[in-house]
Amino acid sequence: MVGTAWLCAVLQRRLDGLATTREVLGTGVLTIALVSIIVALGSQLGPGSPLPFSHAYGTYSMNLLSPFMPQQSGLLLGLGGVIDATGGQYDGFNYLGLGLLLASLLVLPLEVSWLRRNLKRHVALFVAFAALTAFAISHRAFAGHWLLLELPLPHDVQWVLGIFRGSGRFFWPIWYAQMAVVIILGFCRARPPIAVCLAGAAIIQLFDVQPLREQIIASIAEGAGAAELDPGKVARLVAGAGRLEVAPSFQCSDWKRDLTRANVELLLAAARKNVPINTVYLARYTYGVTLRDVLREPSRAEETLAAQRDLYCKQEIERARSGGRRGYIFVLLSDQPRPEEMAPGVTCSPLSWARYCQRVD
Secondary structure (H helix, E strand, C coil): CHHHHHHHHHHHHHHCCCCCHHHHHHHHHHHHHHHHHHHHHCCCCCCCCCCCCCCCCCCCCCCCCCCCCCCCCCCCCCCCCCCCCCCCHHHHCCCCCHHHHHHHHHCHHHHHHHHHHHCCCCHHHHHHHHHHHHHHHCCEEEECCEEEEECCCCHHHHHHHHHHCCHHHHHHHHHHHHHHHHHHHHHHCCCHHHHHHHHHHHHHHHHHCHHHHHHHHHHHHHCCCCCCCCHHHHHHHHHCCCEEEEECCHHHCCCCHHHHHHHHHHHHHHHHCCCCECCCCCCCCCCCCCHHHHHHCHHHHHHHHHHHHHHHHHHHHHHHHHCCCCCEEEEECCCCCCHHHCCCCEEEEEECCEEEEEECC
16 A cells, blocks of 8 residues: 555656656656565565465455445444445445545545646545455445446456555555545534534544544453463473474464464563564465465465465474474463374473473483
């Protein structure tokens, strides 16, 4: 989204004659090169980096009614929760809020007039906003729970578009731009009635989002909650480890709540002691599949990833069974491997409801 705003600024300079094509291309190449270097330094490139692709494009999209239909409203109660026709459109929650909607109606004549005068001046941005909105809606356009339009997408195209699988979020720049336009145009005509109405709209907006604010406040007040594993014992265990391995790790835990929480606690403890660990909280994993493997057979990418996941998770259990090197500690969050399957010289002890194992010979 930030890249889109940057690109619009560069292209608009060219359209306005403030930069030559050569300067625009040079700026683009230099910027992409610098961003790529930063990405590489952050270890986001290479055989061990997460694959960017996903088959979920069109699931985490924006519903056409989402910006306008009150959802989790503090003023219009009883209208239901988040509009979600796909099981993932909660991620495209884009309700503007009752205050912003009323303020938008207030300045609508001014906004229409401003758009007519400034369309050419900001044409790159307006085209980009239209494209971002279309991308947020995706190829499956829902109004409420009604599917209005579905465009056929080749599997490979959908796989590539899934790089940005949370497509509903791409409406955020339009959301922020509308808020900025309402504030600027409203105060450009800073007459007392308009100022009072805008202040009233701000108050309405505050009350309308109160349920969401209360959720955040309650979450913070609850604190970290009860730990899955004994924090003191985990800290002592990690402090004496040369390496910590968790089975199943995030990659193999299927996002089960207790396993996810335990992985977070172990990951935090390892980070505090600067101890290497095999688990990491990510939405996507490679399991050894490289970008070259995907590009070689794009149509089999999901099948390849699933097969590699099974192999990866079996290897994770096998490493735990062997006990690894001396100084390695394995925390087992399931009954696999079973005690009788552990290699000779590997002993296991309880860790809350889990176990930890290490080689002692």
